[in-house]
Amino acid sequence: MAKFVLTRLIETIPVLLLASLLVFAILHLIPGDPIDAMLGAAAFGVGDPAEHQRLVVQIRAQLGLDDPLWQQYVRWLFGAMRLDLGESFIRHAAVTELIAARLPSTIELAFAALLISVVIGISSGIIAALRRNTPVDGAVMIVSLAGVSLPSFWSAMILILVFSVSLNLVPATGSGGFDRLILPAVVLGYEGAALIARLTRASLLEVLSREYIRTARAKGLPNRSVVLGHALR
Numbered sequence: 001m002a003k004f005v006l007t008r009l010i011e012t013i014p015v016l017l018l019a020s021l022l023v024f025a026i027l028h029l030i031p032g033d034p035i036d037a038m039l040g041a042a043a044f045g046v047g048d049p050a051e052h053q054r055l056v057v058q059i060r061a062q063l064g065l066d067d068p069l070w071q072q073y074v075r076w077l078f079g080a081m082r083l084d085l086g087e088s089f090i091r092h093a094a095v096t097e098l099i100a101a102r103l104p105s106t107i108e109l110a111f112a113a114l115l116i117s118v119v120i121g122i123s124s125g126i127i128a129a130l131r132r133n134t135p136v137d138g139a140v141m142i143v144s145l146a147g148v149s150l151p152s153f154w155s156a157m158i159l160i161l162v163f164s165v166s167l168n169l170v171p172a173t174g175s176g177g178f179d180r181l182i183l184p185a186v187v188l189g190y191e192g193a194a195l196i197a198r199l200t201r202a203s204l205l206e207v208l209s210r211e212y213i214r215t216a217r218a219k220g221l222p223n224r225s226v227v228l229g230h231a232l233r
Helices: 002-029 034-044 049-063 069-081 095-130 135-149 152-166 178-208 211-218 223-231
Strands: none
Touching: 002 069, 034 049, 095 135, 095 178, 135 178, 152 178
């Protein structure tokens, strides 16, 4: 097991390098200049043009943006290996500090979304399998189909319009507190729950038709014991 994990970790190194190289190249191909974002209004002709040009030259020299692209990439790569991702152009703070400040909320949201995906997905899949070809099964399949078909941003906009704008039940922005966590957690967990529900239903229907399940039922075991103790094992 340890060898397998180590092999997988080693295999991710070239993937990460290629991904970082592609992102670096795309950022330099798209229109715009990061210096304009740093200077704000001065970049759009507000203020002294000569002073603006002097600042542009000075900042480009400080950041090394006049160096060849390969040198900029290598410098960034070695900095990333030391967990030095540079400074944010907009917030003027270290990127690692900004990430660390938001990491607890990100982990909290990811855990909540995972919990919703697993609990609702498995429960819905079991109910749909046990109520096969009934309105309950059809409803679960329709809702799960929507979950795997709709993009998350579309589901988020619908839920915000309904529960935040129209009903005013939960806030649409911010962090901290269950009321601010539930909406994004449901949005992120919906797609996972839909996929898990469909997989659970299909797998459970296949298992329920096997011989050992029929034998367990013939012995008089309760349906709950058959499903939870044998079919889901």
